[in-house]
Amino acid sequence: MSTATITPPAAVSGKGVNFARTLHSEWIKFTTLRSTWILLVTTVAVSIGIGVLGAWGMGSGIESMRESGQDPAAMGMEPSMIYLMATAGIDLSQLIIGALGVLLIASEYSTGMIRSTMTAVPTRLPALAAKAVVVALVAAAVGIVSSFATYFISQPVLTQFGMEYGLDVENLVQSLLLSGVYLALVALMGLALGSLLRNSAGGIVTLVALLLVLPIIASMLQFDWVQDGVVPYLPSNAGRQLVALEIAEDALTQLEGGLVMAAWAAVLLVGAAVTTKSRDV
Amino acid sequence: MIEAHGLVKMYGKKPAVQGISFTVQPGKVTGFLGPNGAGKSTTMRMIMGLDRPTAGDVRVNGSHYSRHRAPLREVGALLDAKAVHSSRSAYNHLRAMAATHGIAKKRVHEVIELTGLGAVAKKRVGGFSLGMGQRLGIAAALLGDPRTIILDEPVNGLDPEGVLWVRTLVRALAAEGRTVFLSSHLMSEMAQTADHLLVIGRGRIIADASMQDFLARSGQVRTRIRTDQPDALYRAVAAEGVSIENRDAALLEITGVDPRTIAQAALDHSILVYELTPLQASLEEVYMALTKDEVEYHSQNIETAAVSRNIDNSAEAQDVLAGTGAASGEGK
Structure with a gap:
């Protein structure tokens, strides 16, 4: 039996929790899973592959039309469409990056890791915020690296058709940079959905529904109010204005489109924050 | 704390x-x-x-x-x-x-x-x-x-x-x-x-x-006794609230009376006692007695279940075992 005279150790000394340390912890967690690296490398490779192949396909198509005396423009093949190929990879990479966002948090719920996370950071929201910062920065980097790499790798390929182009194409640099912002917003939507649903499969399916299925369904509903009032404001439609090189008169501007998509991400994140704070883990 | x-x-x-x-x-x-x-x-x-x-x-x-x-x-x-x-x-x-x-x-x-x-x-x-x-x-x-x-x-x-x-x-x-x-x-x-x-x-x-x-807190004082005259000792201490178990010919376990009273009774009746050990209840015994009514997921007593259903084939006895295992699983 212990005696009652023993005094407990004095008040604790040493560092406490703060946001910088929580961010460091989340960075360690992010970089110490092999699956993360596989997804990131895959995303960059797939983006570059799609963009370069697309540029090569268009270049060779236009060249063969010209050789046979056809006018590519008359067939709907503007040489300027080649410029769009630099960011064409995000059609697919958004799905991988979005899945990464979902998995980052949903895998903690499925493995039980979330209880360790919430024990180390019991106020909870800083841990969610740190995850958001990490995944948004990584997604942005992946988007920007992929777009610029696609551009630079495409040029020697296009040279053989005499269709190489410079970074001085109007809005091009901006578009390459904003592809990173688009992917960051997708990643944040994924993180929020993963946190709300606490389930990897459910989160990924919901994200795909929001980004891909909803626009298709909406575009089939031929009502004016749907076409004018809903379709442009769906997250992927609005967000794609960020990487557009030309903006139609009546469409959302780059800034507007970006803000609409950011609003989608923000609403989902607020929902995730509220449930993270209130639900048992 | x-x-x-x-x-x-x-x-x-x-x-x-x-x-x-x-x-x-x-x-x-x-x-x-x-x-x-x-x-x-x-x-x-x-x-x-x-x-x-x-x-x-x-x-x-x-x-x-x-x-x-x-x-x-x-x-x-x-x-x-x-x-x-x-x-x-x-x-x-x-x-x-x-x-x-x-x-x-x-x-x-x-x-x-x-x-x-x-x-x-x-x-x-x-x-x-x-x-x-x-x-x-x-x-x-x-x-x-x-x-x-x-x-x-x-x-x-x-x-x-x-x-x-x-x-x-x-x-x-x-x-x-x-x-x-x-x-x-x-x-x-x-x-x-x-x-x-x-x-x-x-x-x-x-x-x-x-x-x-x-x-x-079990309150039950148990004493283990070895004697050559278990019957005589039995009669000497038998009273209301005293229970005596014959473990074997020479070994008794007496509950409900303190060791000193038993020794006194043996002396009074000139009964030779060559072991007298007060037994403390184990934590398991006290715990089981305390929580007997609090158990939410009761395991079935396998023997009783099997007998009362008149099971003589081992496959069915296995079912009883499996059912018991499930019943004792952690509930939330």
Whole structure:
């Protein structure tokens, strides 16, 4: 039996929790899973592959039309469409990056890791915020690296058709940079959905529904109010204005489109924050 | 120190914990006992802020867990050995946990060595045995060198060496003046480890006493007697409330009368007694007697079930066994 005279150790000394340390912890967690690296490398490779192949396909198509005396423009093949190929990879990479966002948090719920996370950071929201910062920065980097790499790798390929182009194409640099912002917003939507649903499969399916299925369904509903009032404001439609090189008169501007998509991400994140704070883990 | 006041947790309409109050004192190992589904794990999760109490309040080291500036340095907990991402290595898991509090890598290596994880620290946690997972959970609990340690079933899955190590460790932590609160279903282990006991049944505290007081509360004094004249002694002590069991020809166990009275009776009747041993009830016996009515998931008595159904074929007896196993599973 212990005696009652023993005094407990004095008040604790040493560092406490703060946001910088929580961010460091989340960075360690992010970089110490092999699956993360596989997804990131895959995303960059797939983006570059799609963009370069697309540029090569268009270049060779236009060249063969010209050789046979056809006018590519008359067939709907503007040489300027080649410029769009630099960011064409995000059609697919958004799905991988979005899945990464979902998995980052949903895998903690499925493995039980979330209880360790919430024990180390019991106020909870800083841990969610740190995850958001990490995944948004990584997604942005992946988007920007992929777009610029696609551009630079495409040029020697296009040279053989005499269709190489410079970074001085109007809005091009901006578009390459904003592809990173688009992917960051997708990643944040994924993180929020993963946190709300606490389930990897459910989160990924919901994200795909929001980004891909909803626009298709909406575009089939031929009502004016749907076409004018809903379709442009769906997250992927609005967000794609960020990487557009030309903006139609009546469409959302780059800034507007970006803000609409950011609003989608923000609403989902607020929902995730509220449930993270209130639900048992 | 852990202080709970009127703690209530409802899962939907089902109460898991029904207004319990208790204090876990520093400098002691306090054992937390109770049948499956009695509310032990729920109570521990509420202490750690993982589950929000429906009502009531619980503080650790004077404050709500989440209000502490450096929670991992205040309280270390092993609530669930599976609270780890299965694809990450033990070392990286601990490093990520440590980073939240700016705990040095040196300490990470220390707890890895302390818990005997050195050889597997760089391997994926998903491949760990139950015992290795437990050791990692204990390593995480000790990371912040906390003043209060909460361990839910720490010896579950550990080998005998590991069980002994946990016992020595928690005794040493308590001797340093720390608060140690642990649950276990292994009564013999708890009897050797705990100074104080808290017993919960159906979400209510049914005992809060020192180990000595708890064992004494059975009230049943039992004495083992060896004599060549069991029948004579039987007649000498037989009275209301006294029960006598014949273990064999020369061995009796007498309950309901104190050893001195038995010795006096033997002397008065000139009966030779060559062993007279007062028996203390084991923790298991006292616990079983106390919680007999509190068990939510009763196991069926296999023998009785089989006999009463007149089962003479082993396949059906197996079904009874399987049913019993399911019935005793942990409820939430």
